Amino acid sequence: MLDVSQLQLDDSSTTPIYRQIANWLTLRIQNGELGMAGRLPATRELAGLLKVNRATVSAAYALLEESGLIEGHVGRGSFAIRPISPAPPAQTLDWSTVLPATQPAEAAPALGSIRxxxxxxxxNGQAFPLPAIRECARQVLDGPEASEVLQLGSSYGYGPLRRYLLEGAGNEGIARPNDEVMVTNGCQQALDLVSRVFSSISGGVALEDPSYHGLLRVFSRQNLPIWPIPVTAEGLDLAALEETLVRHRPRLLVVTPSFQNPTGATLPLSSRKRLLKIAESYGVVVVENDIYSQLRYTGEAIPSLKQLDATGNVILLRSYSKIAFPGLRVGWVIAPREMISRLAEEKHTADLHSDQLSQAVLLRFAQSGELxxxxxxxxxxxxxxxxxxxxxxxxxxxxxxxxxxxxxxxxxxxxxxxxxxxxxxxxxxxxxxxxxxxxxxxxxxxxxxxxxxxxxxxxxxxxxxxxxxxxxxxxxxxxxxxxxxxxxxxxxxxx
Amino acid sequence: MLDVSQLQLDDSSTTPIYRQIANWLTLRIQNGELGMAGRLPATRELAGLLKVNRATVSAAYALLEESGLIEGHVGRGSFAIRPISPAPPAQTLDWSTVLPATQPAEAAPALGSIRxxxxxxxxNGQAFPLPAIRECARQVLDGPEASEVLQLGSSYGYGPLRRYLLEGAGNEGIARPNDEVMVTNGCQQALDLVSRVFSSISGGVALEDPSYHGLLRVFSRQNLPIWPIPVTAEGLDLAALEETLVRHRPRLLVVTPSFQNPTGATLPLSSRKRLLKIAESYGVVVVENDIYSQLRYTGEAIPSLKQLDATGNVILLRSYSKIAFPGLRVGWVIAPREMISRLAEEKHTADLHSDQLSQAVLLRFAQSGELxxxxxxxxxxxxxxxxxxxxxxxxxxxxxxxxxxxxxxxxxxxxxxxxxxxxxxxxxxxxxxxxxxxxxxxxxxxxxxxxxxxxxxxxxxxxxxxxxxxxxxxxxxxxxxxxxxxxxxxxxxxx
The missing domain is CATH 3.90.1150.10 (Aspartate Aminotransferase, domain 1)
Known part of the structure; x- marks a missing residue:
């Protein structure tokens, strides 16, 4: 029998009450405390014992049912632990029964037909400065750091590269005193890690429309509302942004202010300042995807949002992929320490740390003036x-x-x-x-x-x-x- | 007003009905179809219109409430779109209000105090064969493949390394005719990608107890039941495994048959065969973490589960991290094509592809006999x-x-x-x-x-x-x- 007096519900937790109940029940079932084919209290009964709404209990049971732990009828409110059933006959695994359904991939043109x-x-791969990169690789592997580069590293990135990036960002007026840096496998991983940290952010996320497809892929994986904000020839439509913030209160905005992918649009200086004012007013975290700004061919450079920001709510993403070599997967994030520490936890879970040979080679490439x-x-x-x-x-x-x-x-x-x-x-x-x-x-x-x-x-x-x-x-x-x-x-x- | 006749619920979908309802309502609210401060139908009313249980609607509304789209009272069943409220006063962002709470990190010993x-x-980093790795890097960057290595690559991995690994696995009797290979950033990322593909697998996942902490971190991120199976001096306790499979029907098992981390335990040949029989009977996908088996110092080698498997339900994870250099992040997965294609989709979202310089250098290191x-x-x-x-x-x-x-x-x-x-x-x-x-x-x-x-x-x-x-x-x-x-x-x- 279930002793619900052991369950301490925490109203102040970010975990919703129904999920707290589901987590607790999962452990009880897992520990066999309800017997091999026991029953759960009816939703009404458990709601009474826990002094919560019946629908909260229903939502908790729905979660347990979804994970295959219990079976019953949500409507009737009666549930049983999934009973023992005999083993099915031996067979070759049918992968379609275990893999979740996905959309079929878009048909690509026949190989070799595209010129x-x-x-x-x-x-442009033909412009890669091969002699310079060869020399950088030679120096790294001949140097005193070679063994360290080949050894297990830090989730934050290769120390000498991190120091170089943070110093450079400080000199440019980009890094604020409380900022830290973390190395990622290009900007794509930075976006993915941000989405992991904010997978349950209140109000969801505002994204540019149109947006880089890799960014859409990242955020549509999470169970988050996505609010599309139109991009004009002058960059993000700030009136539309403000309307969305007023109505839906997303707390996260991802924006590419310079040479946006796909439109190529750039947000003028005045709009950048206004965007920061808006973000400040609504307490919005701004992710600034800034991987193209150094590829300016004409006109005057415009300061990044991170440079203009006075409130510390901008997360800056940069990368060597577009300005140097996409095959070496090295990008980085500059943000307040609190944020970087969360990103590093996710990075540690995702792949321990980024490849260190490429980090060390790109550091030499940058430091030598070759970049x-x-x-x-x-x-x-x-x-x-x-x-x-x-x-x-x-x-x-x-x-x-x-x-x-x-x-x-x-x-x-x-x-x-x-x-x-x-x-x-x-x-x-x-x-x-x-x-x-x-x-x-x-x-x-x-x-x-x-x-x-x-x-x-x-x-x-x-x-x-x-x-x-x-x-x-x-x-x-x-x-x-x-x-x-x-x-x-x-x-x-x-x- | 909401026109529910447009909502087509799909019983055969892997997406639960309450989530289908929540997704549909999210779009309606997002498109402004319910007005700026409109109301949702009472749970009872919508349940009647959709011919589903009221609790199913409650669960859908709970999701919308969690994402901040609506507010109301689950118990009373009445909900309203979140109304417009005036902008809060400007302020420096308090990160603790947007970042989800996490457990504080364990206190580490003072730097420098550990000898x-x-x-x-x-x-052992002092045993790294630096001259050999230098020569491999030189050959890669002097060779005709240099530009390709530095250019954007494939989510599946660097082509020549994939061919080498798949051919080798074929010769060893590891790869079956339908198998494919994908390169990952070490075994850690392979585990993370597997957990992403199976984030909603029926019945949850069975893991060894004790288990490598990085593996626990990966799976406890997902909202999945985790069933611990004891590890004895002779490896995974198969009686306990079978009991868990009978009772809880997890469809995924992660096992390290050789020199398990942390115990060092190895599953004998007879137990491997029995494990495969059990997995076959219950239709369980087996993830074989095989990063230590080549580090055998005494005794006879034992075939891997993947080698012994006849039904095609083993996913083999290997890596160069333990047998060569952990600082170069190169591991790989060998599994049936259907599975690899899902992993490659997740890889594409996670970080596009693995670093190619290290892939090419390690390929030369292996091919030259230096490995x-x-x-x-x-x-x-x-x-x-x-x-x-x-x-x-x-x-x-x-x-x-x-x-x-x-x-x-x-x-x-x-x-x-x-x-x-x-x-x-x-x-x-x-x-x-x-x-x-x-x-x-x-x-x-x-x-x-x-x-x-x-x-x-x-x-x-x-x-x-x-x-x-x-x-x-x-x-x-x-x-x-x-x-x-x-x-x-x-x-x-x-x-």
Whole structure:
């Protein structure tokens, strides 16, 4: 029999009462205290004993039922421990019975059929400074730190790299006195770890719409409300943000203020200041995804949110992936100590720590001045690519098409005029050997059906020019087929 | 007003009905379809409209309330969309209001006070073959693959390493025809990704007791029942396993058959066969954590569960961390294609892919024969360390202490006789400069209060000898204080 006097419910806990009850009952059942096929008290009865609402008990029982511990009828309020049943006959495991159902993956174009791929936001591999990276690797493995680099490390990251990053951030006015740094496997892992820490944050999370698909994937895994905030050519729509904050009170906002992926949009200085005011007013934690800002090809640099912030509620994410080598998985987070310590706990659970050879090699690459040299060349090449892309937009896109005009980064966002739809244009483009990601990929509601993202950062100017020309051909063919359909339909009706 | 005729409940879905209702309502509220401060139907009313139990609706509303979307009274069944409230006054963010509460970290000994650390299951860094690893890194960065290694890669892992691992596993009779391989950031990430894929597996997960603390951390993050199965000197207790399977029907079992961490216990061949029969009978997915089996110092090798398995329900986890360099984060999973494809989806969300420089360097290290050479030396050194540890156990531990007698791996499990308790001995040992992890670290229920783990793998024989001697002194002092207390107490009572 269940002795409920042992159960201490804690109103001040962040764990809801029904979950406290479920956790306690799980232990009782697990310890065999209810017998092999015992019954649980009826929901009404347990509610009375615990002095809670019956529905709270129902919610606790629903959790236990979901985990297969008990079975019964929620409506009737009567539940039993799952009884012993005979072993099923031996068989080869049918994985579909144990794996949760997922959406089927999107059909990809046939391998080898794509000659020009605007689909991936990555740097130009042909420009990688191989001699410099070779020399950095040699120095690391010849140096006194070699054994330490190969040995088990810290969840916070490789010490010398962390010191270098935090000092640099201090000198730039980015790191505040209470800030700490943690190394991650690129920005993707930083986003994933943030989502783990905030998996039950009150009010959910506000994300840009459109948003980088990897960011949508991370937050849609969590059982959190997601509030999409439109991104205009001038970055996040702050009026829409404020409306969402007033109505739904999300406590977390993820924003990419510079050269946003996918739109390339950049938030002007005045808007950054206003965004911080808004975040401060509503007590919102701001995650600043800042992996593109150093890829500025024209115009003036704008301070990051983290630099402008006076209240300490900005979490800054940076990475070497876009400015150097995505194959070396090294990014980092700068945030108040309290936050970094939670992230480090999650990091420890997720994979102990990041690879140390790459951390040590990239530290040498940065310290030696080779990173700055490489970045300068990348920005020169980027300026040329961007110019080629703009000219190609004007030459090959329909006059009513819209496209963003970023001053850096890796991608452009194009919106086609009606009746064109991206999926049809994409199908024709792939037949011509050109691939890109359709706009719907960057939303959770399958919107942006006329939009698409073109990543120009990793492609040579002649590839960009040819790619746009072929997309232009695909658009022309698609428009012609629309005209043909218009013409055919009335003729059919006459029969 | 809510038009519930649009809501299609799917009985066959793995998503419970109450969650389907909650998801649908979230979207309606998010889209503003219920107005800025609208009300939800009473639980009874909505239950009637949807033809479900009222408690199912209550559970759905409880979820919405938890995410801050609605507020009301579960008991009364009346709920309203959270109304607009004025912005709170500006303030510096108090992180404790947004970060979920966690348990305070265990107090660690003062930095620098520990001379001999038995606490970490890691290899001896002084034996790392630096010239060989230098040469491998040089070859990778001088070779034709250098740019590919530095560029964005695949969630499945670096192609040439995957082919090498899968071919090797095929030759060893480990990989079955339907199997695939995926690279992870060491075994820790493999465990974390497995837990993500199975975060809602029916019946929960069975884990060894005691178990590696990193494994406990991974699974206790998920909202899953965890069933501890005792580990004896002969490995997992199969009778206890079967009883748990009969009673609770967990569909997932994580087991370390060779040189288990922390006990060092190894499952004999006959038990492995029986374990597979049991797993087959109950349709259980077996995760085989096999990162120590190559560290065998004496005795005959035993085939892995994956080698013995005929039904395809074993997921094999391996890693270069224990047999080579933990600072290079490279492990891998071999499992049926269906499972690997789910793991790769989670990997893609978690951090895109593993670091490619380390993957390419370790591939060369393995292919060149240097790994085999290093492993041979590691096993020779391990045999000496193990012998030293056994002799020290006999010399310095109380006669009634028990200790495991592994034939390899990195750790010993010691159980002290009453009245000794590990925490008291640990405190005294730390004062003498020796650290280790207490038994309770390896359980979720704070058990194993008289046990502790000693990792000998990374320590030189004279360190092992000295460390045991000092622990022996700590034990002697602790026993003396018990005697003194016994003596003092009656004396005090006479006053």
């Amino acid at each position: 020009i791929n605007f689909g991936s936001s990555r740097p 700055a040299r490489h970045l300068e060349q990348t920005c020169q090449a980027g300026a040329e690519r961007l110019k080629t892309a703009f000219e190609a937009c004007q030459r090959y896109l329909p006059t009513r098409a819209k496209f963003t005009r970023p001053e850096g980064g890796m991608s452009l966002w194009i919106e086609l005029p009606a009746p064109l739809r991206t999926d049809a244009v994409l199908e024709r483009s792939r037949e011509l050997g050109v691939d890109f990601l359709p706009g719907r990929t960057f939303s959770l509601s399958n919107s942006h059906q006329r939009a698409f993202r073109l990543c120009f950062g990793g492609l040579a100017p002649d590839c960009i020019e040819t790619g746009f020309r072929l997309i232009g051909e695909a658009i022309t063919a698609e428009l012609a087929s629309h005209e043909a359909r218009k013409f055919v339909e009335p003729a059919m009706a006459l029969v | 001999i650390n038995f606490g970490s299951s890691r290899p 085999a050479r290093h492993l041979e030396q590691t096993c020779q050194a391990g045999a000496e360390r193990l012998k030293t540890a056994f002799e020290a156990c006999q010399r310095y531990l109380p006669t009634r202490a028990k200790f495991t007698r592994p034939e390899g791996g990195m750790s010993l499990w010691i159980e002290l006789p009453a009245p000794l308790r590990t925490d008291a001995v640990l405190e005294r040992s730390r004062e003498l400069g020796v650290d280790f992890l207490p038994g309770r670290t390896f359980s979720l229920s704070n058990s194993h209060q008289r046990a502790f783990r000693l990792c000998f793998g990374g320590l030189a024989p004279d360190c092992i000898e000295t460390g045991f001697r000092l622990i022996g002194e700590a034990i002697t002092a602790e026993l003396a204080s018990h005697e003194a207390r016994k003596f003092v107490e009656p004396a005090m009572a006479l006053v």
